[in-house]
Amino acid sequence: MARESLVGNVAQDLGLSPSQLAARKARVVSEGSEQHFRLDPHSGVLTLTETLDRERICPHSESCALLFQLFFENPVQLIRGEVEVRDVNDHSPEFPEKEMILEILETASPGTRFLLGNARDKDMGINGLQNYSLSPNSHFSLNQGIRKGGGKYAELVLQKQLDREEQRELHLVLTATDGGSPPRSGTAQVRVVVLDAN
Numbered sequence: 468m469a470r471e472s473l474v475g476n477v478a479q480d481l482g483l484s485p486s487q488l489a490a491r492k493a494r495v496v497s498e499g500s501e502q503h504f505r506l507d508p509h510s511g512v513l514t515l516t517e518t519l520d521r522e523r524i525c526p527h528s529e530s531c532a533l534l535f536q537l538f539f540e541n542p543v544q545l546i547r548g549e550v551e552v553r554d555v556n557d558h559s560p561e562f563p564e565k566e567m568i569l570e571i572l573e574t575a576s577p578g579t580r581f582l583l584g585n586a587r588d589k590d591m592g593i594n595g596l597q598n599y600s601l602s603p604n605s606h607f608s609l610n611q612g613i614r615k616g617g618g619k620y621a622e623l624v625l626q627k628q629l630d631r632e633e634q635r636e637l638h639l640v641l642t643a644t645d646g647g648s649p650p651r652s653g654t655a656q657v658r659v660v661v662l663d664a665n
Contacts, residue, residue, distance in 0.1 A: 469518050474504060474550060477537055478511025481546070485511045492540035495548075503533050504550070521552045522589040529554075529591045556594040556647025560586040562655035567641070569623070569657065573631045574664040580610065581623040586643030586653055593646040602640040607659075609641075623657070631661040 468474075477493075478485050488508045495506040495513065505516050525531035531552040536545050567584050588596040599621035601609040607623045614620055621641065629637075639657040644650050 468515055470515055472515045474513040474515060476511045477506065477513050477548070481537075483511070485509055490541070491544075494538050494540075496536045496538050498534035498536060504535055506537070519552055521554050522558065524552060526589075554591050554594050556590055556645060556651060558589040558594075559651035560588040560596045560643035560645055560653040562586045562641075562643065562653060564655065566656040566658060568660060570660045570662055571625075571629060572662045572664050573629045575625055575629065577625050577628060579625045581625075583621045583623060583641060583657065584655065585618060585620055586655075588643075588645050590645060590647070595645055596643055597646040597650075598644055600642045600644065601657075602642075604637065604639055606637060607639065623659075629659075629661045631663045635661055637661070 477495075478488050485508070488506075488511050493506060493508050495504050497503055502516055503519070505514050506512075507514070521531050524533070531554070533550045533552060535548045535550070537548055538545055562584055564584055569581055571581065586596055586599070588594075596619055599609060599611055599619070601607065601623070606625065606627045606629060608626050610622050610624050612620055612622075623639075637659040639659065641655050641657050642652050643654075644652040
C-alpha cells in the first residue's frame, strides 16, 4: 500500500465519535523506531506515513505485524493496536549466478546426481519459491527436494550416458517459479562441459 493509504478508522473501532478523539487529544505512537501510521484526530482515520515493504520490515518471518499505541492525553489512556502486513507477490525468484558450469566425465553412470545452485525469493509462503523446472533435453532429468532448513533445492540426474566425441557441451535452462497469482519466475543457464575419458 502506498503512502497516505487508509488503514482503518480507530474512532469507529473504539465506538467513539471523532470529536471525542479530538477532545481527548488522541495521537498514535509506533512501538518501534519507525512511525508507520498517522492519525487524523478530527476523523479517526489511520493512514500510512510511508509505502510498506513487508520484505524490509519482516525479512525472515512469514507473519508480519506492526504494533502501535493509541495515546489519549485527557484522561490518560493507552490502547494497543496491531496491523497485519500481508505479503503480495512483488519479487521474482533469482539465482545468484546467471550461469552455472558443471564439468562431468563422459564415463559418469546414469543415475548420478549433480547439485545445482539455489534460487532465492524475498517473498514468503505461497508467494515464495515453489518449484524448479528444466528445459527439455535427452540426457538429464530434474530432481527437487527440501533441505533441513526448509529451502528447496534442485539437482540434475543423468539419464543417458554422455559422449564427448558426440557432444562437448550441453546448454540447459533452469527455471525457478513461485506460487503467486500470476506466478513469477527467474532463470539460469546450466552449461554442462563433458570431460574426456580414455
